[in-house]
Amino acid sequence: MAQTKTAAPATRLDAELARRLLTQMSLIRRFEEKAAEMYALGKIGGFLHLYIGQEAVAVGAMSTIRPDDYAISSYREHGHCLAKGSDPRRVMAELFGRRDGLSKGKGGSMHLFDKSVNFLGGHAIVGAHLPLATGVAFAIKYRGGDQVIACYFGDGAVPEGEFHEAMNLAALWKLPVIFLCENNRYAMGTSLERALAETEIFKFGRSYNMPSETVDGMDVLAVREVVARAVARARADGTPSLIEARTYRFRGHSMRDPAGAVYRTKEEVEREKQRDPIVLFRERALAAGWLSDNDLREIDKGVNDLVDEAVAFADASPEPPESELLTDIFKDAERSGS
Amino acid sequence: MAVMTYREALNLALREEMRRDERVFVIGEEVGLYEGAYKVTQGLLKEFGPRRIVDTPIAESGFTGVGIGAAMVGLRPVVEMMTFNFAMLALDQIVNSAAKMNYMSGGQFNVPIVIRGPGGPAHQLAAQHSQSMEVYFYHVPGLKVVRPSTPADAKGLLKTAIRDDNPVIFIESETLYNIKGEVPEDPEFTIPLGQAAIRREGTDVTVIAYMGMMYRALEAAEELAKDGISIEIVDPRTLQPLDTGTILASVRKTHRAVVVEAGAGFAGMGSELSAVITEQAFDDLDAPVERVTGADMPMPYNHHLEAQCIPDAARAIAAIKRALYLE
Secondary structure, three states: OOOOOOOOOHHHHHHHHHHHHHHHHHHHHHHHHHHHHHHHOOOOOOOOOOOOOOHHHHHHHHOOOOOOOEEEEOOOOHHHHHHHOOOHHHHHHHHOOOOOOOOOOOOOOOOOOEHHHOEEEEOOOOOOHHHHHHHHHHHHHHHOOOOOEEEEEEHHHOOOHHHHHHHHHHHHOOOOEEEEEEEOOEEOOEEHHHHOOOOOOOHHHHHOOOOEEEEEOOOHHHHHHHHHHHHHHHHHHOOOEEEEEEOOOOOOOOOOOOOOOOOOOHHHHHHHHOOOHHHHHHHHHHHHOOOOHHHHHHHHHHHHHHHHHHHHHHHHOOOOOHHHOOOOOOOOOOOOOO | OEEEEHHHHHHHHHHHHHHHOOOEEEEEOOOOOOOOOOOOOOOHHHHHOOOOEEEOOOOHHHHHHHHHHHHHOOOEEEEEOOOHHHHHHHHHHHHHHHOOHHHHOOOOOOOOOEEEEEOEOOOOOHHHHOEOOHHHHHOOOOOEEEOOOOHHHHHHHHHHHHHOOOOEEEEEOOOOOOOEEEEOOOOOOOOOOOOOEEEEOOOOEEEEEOOHHHHHHHHHHHHHHOOOOOEEEEEOOEEEOOOHHHHHHHHHHHOOEEEEEEEEOOOOHHHHHHHHHHHHHHHHOOOOOEEEEEOOOOOOOOHHHHHHHOOOHHHHHHHHHHHOOOO
């Protein structure tokens, strides 16, 4: 199913790809589990929104784009940032609010930014980053480049006006945005049915004459295939797309909603966990012979080590110095006047 | 020097900066084909084409966000608000995206954007189109706020705003677009942000005012000069950063201060200026700081009622006389 036709022997390429996809998904899962632990220990403060359950979307999508392409996301963005290529140590340090964090401890969990991998944030006002994505695509076209931007958001952004404004402008001006809706069925505690007159989210794309598809967000290869098509369209002539990846978050909305059980049943959560994207892909990779049991063990160990290292790095990183307090309010200038 | 209108000065600033820097583009409602609701962008579509003069549908939050996104990756957008009243629809983008991006990204993504258009009280435009919007913006750390009162300032400050690496809110006025003044033609003429101008030198009372109110203050000063009262008028030009140095130096000279502002008085610019002067020049003051402000109410349509809501020279004179204990 992986669309990776090249001159290389298929099995070898599939094995490499499978290893990469599984490693990244496992890294995100392990990273998030560890972040939850660190939150419980008081190492991480504020709001913490975990991505557990949705890993196939970020990893499948990011596996189709180039390093010079852009990605932008909401506040549930640790997975997108890691999948775009950020160093887990610096991501964890940012969650810890430390000097060596991506944003020097000034942004936190909801505001991860990494210029070195073209990751444009970490935005915590629902829907607000969709026009920003359209703007980045505007800049790409303005310069005559062939990059694209992947814009992640949840089903909670769909009723916002900015979803519609951003989609309309991107389609009107033919800008290379892949609007990637991660429909996990709950905007905080409000289910899709209680929020949208049209619950088939991909259909909104048709209102803007935009290619729109839905995909099983628990199937990393399916996500990869659908996003790859959207990327190809965007790169070819700037055509934007709306992709609705149907997924599920296994944890609550944030660490302050640990069980996530008031607005959904335990049975539903347990049923969805049967479709764990990582378990599904492990089984598939074994069955197809892409990966062996030994490979899986190796991947798990590698990921665990990487996350342990990230925690150690974050823990060792100093608090930001006081001299950093007032820097970065404005670029290249201290606040003048009063 | 050339004599031109405030509108022409803005237009010239845009042209010069667009010729100078390929990254600069103009985006907004009716900026291209219609040539601007107030004709500030007249002729720009013809010179620069639709790639750089971008007409948008009515979607303030959307196109402001487009500007901010484009700025994050290196372009230098000038976003036109047909009037600043409409900027309320983009307030989240301005406050939560533009103003905070550089800080919350630890300095990785700055937003070199100018958001410009007319604001403040105009003539009989009623409650939703006649209000001073600067107060919504200068309160927000990360934004610079400019209110240019003269054609020369309009040109020099807009050019600086476009060259600034940070978000700049640039609020013009419907009532000033047609005023004429001398404007330097040098394409390198700029005015730094954060530098107030002394519009009239005097010794008895410092009056701080900008935009239309600066002209009312000038009228008041002319009138009072007949009685031998000498007024110094300080125009802040930019409200953030605020040139407190020039303001305080003037107050230390005259020992009396009056703020005249068009916006509603409650927690307005006059409140801030009054606090700054009282905190930093208390011992120099011979009288309390006087404020003359717009009424704390929605603007009425009827022109008699409207006139009572906007300060005029007579009210400025009354406040100045209070500061001098002449009443």
